[in-house]
Amino acid sequence: MRTRLAIKLHSLLERHFPERRVFLKSDNDTRFIRLSSETQLFAVAGVAVIVGWTTVATAILLMDSIGSGNFREQAKRDQATYQDRLNILSTERDSRAHEALAAQDRFNAALEQISAMQSELLASENRRRELETGIEVIQTTLRATMKQREDARTELAKMQQDGGDSDMYMASAAAPQQMGFMTEALVRTAEERDQIAANAQNALDQRDELELEIQLMQERSDEIFRQLEEAMVISVEPLDKMFRQAGMPTDRIIEEVRRGYSGMGGPLTPLSFSTRGEDLTPDEIRANTLLQQMDQLNLYRIAAEKAPFASPVNSVVRFTSGFGTRRDPKTGGRRMHNGVDFAGATGTDIFATADGVVTHAGWQSGFGRLVKIRHAFGIETLYAHNTKIRVKVGQRVSRGDHIADMGSTGRSTGTHLHYEVRANGKPVNPMTYIKAARNVF
Structure with missing residues (x-):
């Protein structure tokens, strides 16, 4: 087969x-x-x-x-698109920076206006009290004058009842000197009566004028109160919103700042109008409320200086890396990036983003030349890869102080600033603070 x-x-x-x-x-x-x-x-x-x-x-x-x-x-097109996007973001950041400066100027102008209005309000309140005292004196004088006039009328009527025309005639015939004295007394009494009536009318006219002036002053005070209340709302609300967007509890923040500025003679001691044991008037209640709001505004301003709401660089830079998981520029693997990177020219000025104390100023592995600043509320900021450090450990710095120059020291692929914010030791996104303050400062 x-x-x-x-x-x-x-x-x-x-x-x-x-x-x-x-x-x-x-x-x-x-x-x-x-x-x-x-x-x-x-x-x-x-x-x-x-x-x-x-x-x-x-x-x-x-x-x-x-x-x-x-x-x-496609990679070239994506790179060009990314570069254009970075340029747009840089332009937008510069625009936001100019807007923030303008907002700061408006904020300072509003505070100056509030201070002037407060002084005017206090002067108006003192003037009102002086007018009230003057009215009380005039009313007392008027009551005394009217009493004297009534006494004079009573005395005149009594004299007329005690003797008739026949008696007066007999008395005048018997005692011409006494009759002349009585006539002079009656004439003086009539003149005093007319003078008292004129004084009473003048007092009434003055009272009407003072009441009109008090009414005008009250309307002026209401206008001042309204402008101050509106200014408080405009000033306090953006600051409160800024803290809340940054995830910072405003009640705890304000209380912590208040405890730090509670000494006698401190700038944050609340003012109030003395009541001398009497009930508060509506104007005094409104004034005390405004003073408390001004005190709260001052606390917000102090707290804002102590939190990292500012940008660490004011020059033209590129935002090259954000917060979160990214591709490592050295190894190519995926790893966590605990801050943000700003690329710029070598030597670009780097500024402190809040008031605080320098806790590290020197070399640290990976970070190169590193500056650490401890702030209030358990916040710490880090500025890495610097070419030069301009502060020392233990030095107290304020927001906007020049602390270092941008470089490429440590584990770096090029000149840039690595900026971190840590809250209670845990890294948080620094852009949360910077974006929260974009329309405030």
């Missing part, structure tokens, strides 16, 4: 690949090589495999080359 099948296959191959002989002739001899059908079949199959493999490999290389070119072009 097997032999018969082999014969059929051989016949089929003979039909397509007949046996061939290749003759090799030399000077002395002639030889030949017999190519059977099976050999030809294997040769053709081998050639086909080689040709097919060559074709597929060539196609794969061409596709890979085309794809690589497309990827490079």
Whole structure:
């Protein structure tokens, strides 16, 4: 059976690949090589495999080359888009910085206006009290004058009842000197009565004028109160919103600042109007409320100086890396980035973002030349890869002080600032604070 099948296959191959002989002739001899059908079949199959493999490999290389070119072009386009986006962000940051400076100027102007209004309010309150005292004196004088007038009228009526015309005539005939004295007394009494009436009318006129003046002063005081209350709302609300957006509890922050400034004679001691044991008037209640709000505004301003709401660089820089997981620029692996990076020119000024005390100013592995500042509320800021440090450990700095120059020391691929914010030892996103203060400072 097997032999018969082999014969059929051989016949089929003979039909397509007949046996061939290749003759090799030399000077002395002639030889030949017999190519059977099976050999030809294997040769053709081998050639086909080689040709097919060559074709597929060539196609794969061409596709890979085309794809690589497309990827490079796409990478270039993405890089150009990223660069344009960075330029737009830089322009927007500069614009926000100018807006913040303008907002700070408006804020300072509002505080100056509030101070002037407060002085005017206190002067108005003193003037009102003086007018009230004057009215009381005038009313007392008026009551005494009216009493004297009534006494004079009573005395005159009594004198008229004690003696008639006949008696007066007899008395005048009997004692002309006494009659003349009585006449003079009556004339003086009439003149005093008229004078008292004139004084009473003048007192009433003065009272009306004083009441009108008091009414005008009250309207002026209401206007001052309204402007002060509006100014307080405009000034306090942005600061409160800034702290809340930064995740800082305002009640605890304000209480902590108040405890730090609670000494006698301190700038934050609340003022109040003395009541002399009497109930507070509506104006005194409003004034005390405004004074408390001014005290709270001052506490907010002090707290804002102690928290890192400012930007560490004021020059034109690029925001090259954000907070969170990223591709490590050295190893290419994924790892956590605990801060933000600002790339700029070597020597760019770096500023403290809040009031605090320098706890480290020197070399630290990985960070290069590093500055650490401890602030209030358990916050610490780090400024790494500096080329030069301008502060010392233990030095107290204020927001905006020049503390270092930008460089590329430590584990760095180029000149930049690595900026970190840590709250109670835990890294947080620094842009949370910077963005929260964007419309305030």
